[in-house]
Amino acid sequence: MSIHEMTAFEIRKGIVKRQFSARDVVTAFFDRIYEKEPLVDGFLTLCREEALTKAEQIDRKIQRGEQLGKLGGIPIAVKDNICTDGIRTTCASRMLHDFIPPYDATVVKRLKEADAVIIGKTNMDEFAMGSSTENSAFKNTKNPWDREIVPGGSSGGSAAVVSAGMAALALGSDTGGSIRQPAAFCGVVGLKPTYGLVSRFGLIAFGSSLDQIGPLAKNIKDSALALEAIQGKDKYDSTSVRHSITKDYMSTIESSVKGMKIGVPVEFFDSGLDEEIAFSIKGCIKKLKEIGAFVEDISLPITEEGLSAYYIISSAEASSNLGRFDGLRYGYRTKDYSSLDQLVERSRSEGFGEEVKRRIMLGTFALSSGYYDAYYSTAQKLRARIKEQFIKVFENYDILLSPVSPVLPFKIGEKVANPLEMYLSDIYTVNINLAGLPAISMPCGISNTGLPIGLQIIGPHFGEEKLFKAAYALEQELKPTAMHPML
């Protein structure tokens, strides 16, 4: 097996056992990148020199007989909205095309402390707003399974590079499904952790009450390993939590799901769901029953309205968060202005892309005088109701099963002209962010057209351990790791 085909676990093990060096790993991955990146366009920046320097440090550690970190020598790609000290961080926006952060995000610091090797920054929808990575100001990432198809979004670059074997792991961010949906479209595992489990310090904010950083991986164990490395309280993020954290997911991940109570929300299977996706998920339900889980239908009645609440709240928060980009201190500045107002307006109008402007304006509208109560205030009440509804369901069930996306991965350009249609494709993921719950997206089948299908497992707050346990058990039954794109 080539090094680029190995899982993160196998790579670390190989380095520890001195079957190959960390330098061999970095070289193998860059060989793969030089061969396949022109076909996929998943990266915005590559960090070969930094990666080789880090690899040499790791090899010296091994030679000295020192203990290797949890992610020792594993090549990892980082979404380009997560700050990396000295490495360009653009948010795939013209606004930040030359921005070089003077510090690392807490998650990046933790990756480095765990001896991971950062190999590059990945493409995304501009400021993480989108579901196809077509809103990047720089390039369109292609789905490694079919290059005419989108990789999903907004963490489309992260999902595509893991799927194409150009990184063993990647980090993404998920505000309304931006890790889970691209993971489903590219046939990899994507985890959106509980809100507060992973620090957001250094993540360029989109919707601060919804954003959460999480890993994209080749399989469930790699996903759990990455979460162990990045999770935990951070004094620089006041919403990160100290309590309720499971430190070690590995000791329980292989335990049986016998007796586990699983709910399937019937509203998620209403008309509008692709038949092949429904068929694949029903297959998973059957498998879980066979291995001893107790599965039954439940009702979550306000799923559809949650989509509206999500777009109102996330756009409102975006309009506020993106107010800082004014062309004065850093970021894009227009060349042509004669007053302060003109400088700010023109810098923003030229620096932001169409979708970002659309969201800022929707958010400004929802917060404006006369509309605040009807939109923003009502959306916040609905958010509270959705959260209550989930908490109640989790009194009786360990986890919930659902689709990730109502549609199969779609063609590049297919939904660009209709923003509402693009928004509707997030219907099964946004409620999880509104409620702050954890959810994992894992491959569960292949469509007749040869594209991956994803399954979403939703857990109670800080119930990642249950997610990993169920997902791992199912993975053993489905063997989806045998599926990989023919690039």
Place this chain on the structure above:
Amino acid sequence: MKISVEDVRYIAKLAKLSISFEQAQKMVKEFEGILTHFESIGRLDLGDAQPEPLERDSGTVLREDETSVFEDKKKLFLNTKSISDSYIEVPKIIE
């Protein structure tokens, strides 16, 4: 929900964005569709539901201010457009 080109241009002004008449016309159609969808939340009976603040750790969410020396000053100035001596130059902002 019906909105006009003037409404869209007013919102753009609040958002500190400048858009052309043609762009505004295109946005009217898009916004009408999106806002009509958003209205679905108004049809729900949310009764006495109260928006709740985000859950946090017990105790204050504020931390003590701590000063620290940022060793690499060059790095701090990397993203500035212009520097004069040790000051960052910004466009004239007081008119």
